[in-house]
Amino acid sequence: xxxxxxxxxxxxxxxxxxxxxxxxxxxxxxxxxxxxxxxxxxxxxxxxxxxxxxxxxxxxxxxxxxxxxxxxxxxxxxxxxxxxxxxxxxxxxxxxxxxxxxxxxxxxxxxxxxxxxxxxxxxxxxxxxxxxxxxxxxxxxxxxxxxxxxxxxxxxxxxxxxxxxxxxxxxxxxxxxxxxxxxxxxxxxxxxxxxxxxxxxxxxxxxxxxxxxxxxxxxxxxxxxxxxxxxxxxxxxxxxxxxxxxxxxxxxxxxxxxxxxxxxxxxxxxxxxxxxxxxxxxxxxxxxxxxxxxxxxxxxxxxxxxxxxxxxxxxxxxxxxxxxxxxxxxxxxxxxxxxxxxxxxxxxxxxxxxxxxxxxxxxxxxxxxxxxxxxxxxxxxxxxxxxxxxxxxxxxxxxxxxxxxxxxxxxxxxxxxxxxxxxxxxxxxxxxxxxxxxxxxxxxxxxxxxxxxxxxxxxxxxxxxxxxxxxxxxxxxxxxxxxxxxxxxxxxxxxxxxxxxxxxxxxxxxxxxxxxxxxxxxxxxxxxxxxxxxxxxxxxxxxxxxxxxxxxxxxxxxxxxxxxxxxxxxxxxxxxxxxxxxxxxxxxxxxxxxxxxxxxxxxxxxxxxxxxxxxxxxxxxxxxxxxxxxxxxxxxxxxxxxxxxxxxxxxxxxxxxxxxxxxxx
Numbered sequence: 001x002x003x004x005x006x007x008x009x010x011x012x013x014x015x016x017x018x019x020x021x022x023x024x025x026x027x028x029x030x031x032x033x034x035x036x037x038x039x040x041x042x043x044x045x046x047x048x049x050x051x052x053x054x055x056x057x058x059x060x061x062x063x064x065x066x067x068x069x070x071x072x073x074x075x076x077x078x079x080x081x082x083x084x085x086x087x088x089x090x091x092x093x094x095x096x097x098x099x100x101x102x103x104x105x106x107x108x109x110x111x112x113x114x115x116x117x118x119x120x121x122x123x124x125x126x127x128x129x130x131x132x133x134x135x136x137x138x139x140x141x142x143x144x145x146x147x148x149x150x151x152x153x154x155x156x157x158x159x160x161x162x163x164x165x166x167x168x169x170x171x172x173x174x175x176x177x178x179x180x181x182x183x184x185x186x187x188x189x190x191x192x193x194x195x196x197x198x199x200x201x202x203x204x205x206x207x208x209x210x211x212x213x214x215x216x217x218x219x220x221x222x223x224x225x226x227x228x229x230x231x232x233x234x235x236x237x238x239x240x241x242x243x244x245x246x247x248x249x250x251x252x253x254x255x256x257x258x259x260x261x262x263x264x265x266x267x268x269x270x271x272x273x274x275x276x277x278x279x280x281x282x283x284x285x286x287x288x289x290x291x292x293x294x295x296x297x298x299x300x301x302x303x304x305x306x307x308x309x310x311x312x313x314x315x316x317x318x319x320x321x322x323x324x325x326x327x328x329x330x331x332x333x334x335x336x337x338x339x340x341x342x343x344x345x346x347x348x349x350x351x352x353x354x355x356x357x358x359x360x361x362x363x364x365x366x367x368x369x370x371x372x373x374x375x376x377x378x379x380x381x382x383x384x385x386x387x388x389x390x391x392x393x394x395x396x397x398x399x400x401x402x403x404x405x406x407x408x409x410x411x412x413x414x415x416x417x418x419x420x421x422x423x424x425x426x427x428x429x430x431x432x433x434x435x436x437x438x439x440x441x442x443x444x445x446x447x448x449x450x451x452x453x454x455x456x457x458x459x460x461x462x463x464x465x466x467x468x469x470x471x472x473x474x475x476x477x478x479x480x481x482x483x484x485x486x487x488x489x490x491x492x493x494x495x496x497x498x499x500x501x502x503x504x505x506x507x508x509x510x511x512x513x514x515x516x517x518x519x520x521x522x523x524x525x526x527x528x529x530x531x532x533x534x535x536x537x538x539x540x541x542x543x544x545x546x547x548x549x550x551x552x553x554x555x556x557x558x559x560x561x562x563x564x565x566x567x568x569x570x571x572x573x574x575x576x577x578x579x580x581x582x583x584x585x586x587x588x589x590x591x592x593x594x595x596x597x598x599x600x601x602x603x604x605x606x607x608x609x610x611x612x613x614x615x616x617x618x619x620x621x622x623x624x625x626x627x628x629x630x631x632x633x634x635x636x637x638x639x640x641x642x643x644x645x646x647x648x649x650x651x652x653x654x655x656x657x658x659x660x661x662x663x664x665x
Contacts, residue, residue: 002043006050009040013056017148054124054152058145068138068200071129075220075605077115077163078134078294080280080304086259089281092303093255096283100291104284106230107258109248109265110304111215112192112275113167114199118144118216121159125152130199133438143199146208151241160225162237164216168195169273172211189343191275213274216242217249221605222286223598228634229284248276251284262305269307278306287636290596293620309370312345313383314338316367319350319394321401323425325433325509327418329400329407331356333367333379340371348377352414353396360384362391400425412548421561427461428454430509434462438515439507440496444489452478462507463568465493501528501578504569508562512552517545521553527577528566532557586662589615594622596639597632599652610659622647630655 013036019027041057044050052058083089097103115131128144129137144150147166154160168176168191176194177187188194198210219225219233227233231251238244250261262279269276283289283301292300318334331350338345348369350356361367365382399406400418402425407416418426432450435442442465453459456478458471468475469490475481502522506515513521524542525531531553539550556562570576593616595607602610607630608618622629622641629642632652642649650658 077131109276110278111165113165142204143207149243154240163218166214215245311370325430329416345377434507466572510556512549522578586614591627597635599632
C-alpha cells in the first residue's frame with residue numbers, strides 16, 4: 001500500500017507543481033503541497049528501492065559535481081541575425097516575400113537569458129544541455145531538474161527535443177541581490193548574467209535556491225511530428241506541458257502587425273516580470289522555412305529585432321590602452337560610474353585612434369554612452385556644449401604601454417599593434433584565448449588563472465600549458481589550488497590534445513583568422529604542415545579567405561617562434577589534423593540534392609549526412625541546377641517545382657534503398 005501511495009503522491013505533486021508554475025493557477029495551498037512532499041520524502045526513505053531521479057523530492061538540488069561533461073547537439077543551435085530598425089526589418093520581410101510570396105509571421109519576446117535544449121525519451125526527461133558553441137554544450141541536467149516549471153514527465157513516448165530560454169525572473173534577481181548585499185557579497189549585474197551563472201553551479205542546491213524559470217519556443221524538425229508551422233508547434237508543446245510565453249507571442253499576416261506588436265512591447269517592457277532585449281520574428285510555415293534555408297550561422301527565415309540601446313551621459317576622466325592577444329591596442333575610456341542597462345559602467349571602448357579623432361573625444365569631456373548590442377559599453381559622442389576649457393585632446397601613444405616597444409600600424413588597417421611576441425599583455429591574453437571554450441576548451445584555465453600562473457613563471461607560452469603536469473609541487477603551493485583543482489586542470493589539458501585542427505588554428509590566434517576561417521582552412525588543407533607550406537596564391541583561391549587574411553597566415557608561419565611553438569605542440573601529442581570521411585560512390589555523387597516533406601525513416605539532418613557521405617551537395621531550394629529532389633509526406637511546393645522543371649524525384653524509400661546499398665544498414 002505504501003508503494004502505491006508513493007506513486008500516487010508523485011502524480012499529485014507533479015500535477016500541483018504544473019498548475020502552480022506553468023498554468024499560474026494553483027488548486028491547493030502551499031501548506032498542502034509541503035505536507036504531501038514531507039510525506040513522500042519519508043516514504044521514499046522507508047522504501048529506497050522506489051528511488052526515482054525524476055521524483056518531486058529530487059528537485060531541491062544537492063548533487064555536487066566536479067565539472068560539467070559535454071554533449072553534442074543532434075542539430076546545431078544557431079544564432080539569429082540582428083536588426084536595429086523598422087526599416088531593416090521591413091527590408092528583411094520584403095526580400096522574403098519577393099522570393100516566396102505572402103507569408104505569416106510569428107513574433108515572440110526575446111527573453112534575456114540562457115539558451116537551453118531539453119531531450120525527453122519514453123515520456124521522461126533525459127537531459128538538459130546549454131547552447132555552448134552551437135555544436136557542443138554543457139550537460140546541466142541536475143540543475144535543470146531544479147526549475148519547477150519544467151516537467152519531468154510528458155505524455156509523449158517517442159524521443160523529442162525542445163529548445164528555449166532559461167531566465168531569472170526580476171523578482172528572483174532582486175531577492176538574490178538583497179541577500180548578497182546582506183552577506184557583503186558583490187551584487188550581480190543583471191538577470192541574464194545571474195541566470196547563466198546559476199545554471200552552471202556545480203552544486204545544484206545553489207541553483208535551486210536561485211528560483212530560475214524557463215520558456216520553450218522551438219521544436220526542431222517540427223514536420224516530423226506532423227506539424228506544418230511554428231505556431232502550431234508552440235501550441236502542441238504547450239499541450240504536452242511545456243511552458244510557452246503565449247502572452248508574449250503573436251501571429252501576424254504582415255510585417256506591420258509585427259511592428260505594432262513591438263511597439264506595444266516597448267511600452268510595457270519595464271513592467272514585464274522578466275527581462276527582454278528585443279523580439280524574435282519567424283516565418284510561420286515550415287516548408288517556406290526550408291525553402292529559405294540557412295546561412296553558415298543563422299536561419300534566413302528568422303531574425304531578431306533588438307530594442308534601441310539605453311543611453312547615458314557621464315564624464316570621461318581618462319583614456320587607457322589595452323593590449324589584446326594579437327597585439328592590437330584598443331583605447332578605452334575611464335568613466336565616472338553610471339548605471340546603464342542594468343549594470344554600473346565605469347569604462348567603455350573607444351575602438352581605435354581614428355575614432356577618437358573623428359568624434360573629437362577628449363579627456364574631461366562629458367560623453368554619451370550606450371551598450372552595443374546591450375552588452376559592450378561604447379562611447380557614441382562627446383557633448384561639446386558641456387566643455388568648460390579643462391578638456392585635453394588625446395594623443396595616441398607611439399609605444400606599447402606594457403612593454404614599451406614601438407607600435408606598428410599595418411597598411412589599410414586602422415588599428416595599432418604591439419608586435420612584440422614577448423609582451424606580457426600578449427602572453428596572458430594569447431594563452432587564455434588558446435584555452436578558451438571556442439578554441440581548445442581547457443576548463444579551469446581562464447584569464448585570471450593564466451595571470452596567476454604567468455606571474456609565478458609557470459606559463460610564458462602556449463606550449464607551457466602542456467608542461468604544467470610536471471610542475472605539480474609548485475602549483476599546489478599557489479592560492480586556490482588543491483589536489484582536486486590541479487587534477488581537473490591537468491585532465492582538461494590532456495583532453496584538449498584530442499581536439500581537431502580547426503580548434504587548434506583558432507587557438508593559435510593568427511591575425512584575421514577567426515573560428516569560421518579556421519574551419520575553412522582545416523577542411524581545405526587537412527593538416528598543419530600543408531597549411532604551413534601554403535603560399536599566398538594557394539590561400540587566395542579559397543572562398544572567404546581574402547588578401548589580408550592570406551597575408552596574415554603566411555606572415556604567421558614565416559615567424560620561427562610560431563613554428564617552434566607548433567613543433568613543441570606536436571611533441572606534446574596534440575592532434576594536428578582534421579579527419580576527412582571518405583565519400584562513397586553513389587547515384588548522388590557530384591549531384592545537387594534537395595530534401596522536402598516529412599521524412600519518417602530518418603531525421604532531416606541524418607538524411608543530409610548520408611547524402612554528403614555519398615558525395616552529394618545538399619541545398620534548401622529547388623532550381624534548374626538541382627539534380628534530384630527526395631520527398632516525404634506533405635512535400636508541397638518544392639516537389640511541385642521539381643515536376644515543373646522535369647527534375648528527377650525519389651521517394652524516401654527509394655532514397656533509403658540507395659543508402660542501404662552504398663552505406664549498408
